[in-house]
Amino acid sequence: MRMRGFTLLEVLVALAVVALALVALVRATGLSAAALSREREVTLATWVASNVVTDVRLAERIPEAGRREGSMRMGMRDWYWRLEVQGTDDPAIRRLEVGVFEDAARTRPVTSLTGFAGAR
Numbered sequence: 001m002r003m004r005g006f007t008l009l010e011v012l013v014a015l016a017v018v019a020l021a022l023v024a025l026v027r028a029t030g031l032s033a034a035a036l037s038r039e040r041e042v043t044l045a046t047w048v049a050s051n052v053v054t055d056v057r058l059a060e061r062i063p064e065a066g067r068r069e070g071s072m073r074m075g076m077r078d079w080y081w082r083l084e085v086q087g088t089d090d091p092a093i094r095r096l097e098v099g100v101f102e103d104a105a106r107t108r109p110v111t112s113l114t115g116f117a118g119a120r
Contacts, residue, residue, distance in 0.1 A: 042111050044075040045100040049113035052081050052098045057117045063094050069106070080104050093118030 006014075051072060056063050068083040084097040094117050099109040 040075075041102070044077075045079060045110040046113065048072050048074050048079045048081060048100045049098040049111060052083055053096050053113060053115035053117075056083065056085075056096060057115070060117070062092060062119055063096070063117055065094065071104075079110075080106055082106055088116075090118070 051074075052070075063085045065085050065087055068085070069081065070083075071078050071080045073079075080101045080103065082099045082101070086095045086097065088095050096115040096117055097112065098115070099106070099112045101107065101109055
């Protein structure tokens with residue numbers, strides 16, 4: 001009677017295939033977690049930008065042209081924003097450009113939003 005089973009080489013090849021599959025799975029999970037974290041940051045930054053535009057539109061009928069900066073707490077962290085108010089072809093309407101940043105130096109925006117405010 002002859003014994004049947006796997007050879008050592010077959011077992012090693014199977015282990016190598018499983019190891020490669022597990023490495024790919026761990027990498028995909030890590031990338032997914034990083035993407036989820038980034039999406040959360042962009043969502044919070046977009047809410048900050050939307051709040052800045054809304055605050056300006058509620059506070060001033062026709063905002064003055066120029067640059068404003070500030071910060072806002074959202075999602076248990078501080079966000080820094082820069083608002084640029086520009087004129088348009090219609091003197092009763094202003095363009096509001098908001099950039100939201102993670103750091104106080106305001107070097108690279110996480111997101112930006114454009115809105116409009118005016119008398120019409």
